[in-house]
Amino acid sequence: MRAIAFIAAMSVTAFTAHPSQAQDAAAGEKVFVKCKVCHIADEDKNKIGPSLHGVIGRTAGTHPDFTYSQAMIDAGKSGVKWDEPTLTTYLHDPKAMVKGTKMAFAGLKNDQDVANVIAYLKQFSQ
Template sequence: MRAIAFFAVTFLVTFITDQSHAQDAAAGEKVFTKCKVCHVADKDQNKVGPSLNGVIGRTAGTHPGFSYSQAMVAAGKSGVKWDEATLTTYLHDPKAMVKGTKMAFVGLKDDKDVANVIAYLKQFSK
């Protein structure tokens, strides 16, 4: 039941975000500077966080060579796959979506920033 509610909320947030914010990859690259301390998107390289190269479509907690928290691995096993909807929810509040994640980042509060970061990540997920 919790999973159904999660996916319903994720869909709703994505629908609303997609309707109200055009995505801008160049603006997303600027916002991504907050993420660069721990992540790389333009090449497949793990840092403190896993590589985000090819993240769109990836099952949560599965990038090779990265030691994920048990919570993130469990999220992937429960069916969490990174797409616009799940990334929107996660980037707003990582610890709320995956309780026990190792990611210390508090999240992006601006819907436009989230949409733009996702546009930026899409460039490296083809």
């Protein structure tokens, strides 16, 4: 139950702490190069990490045929759904949001990079 409250608080904090940024999908594609080692967004295909095709609106830890960490499965069961505020929090510091995630990436520190990656992902989530 505390995990749900923490994740909800982090989502609200991300939404209020990071004012709406102008989003640029083309710039996001360039930043996404860092993610391409493990993820693909323009196809529904898993790599080392799960496919990010259609990720906006997806419940955490639920993409078919991917073996998630128990922490990510539990995050999904607690109600984590990938939307802009949740992705903003996660992309800044994945391990802080989902303690025990298998994702080794340290996160994106630049707010504009995060906003742009989300814009890039939106193209494949409609």
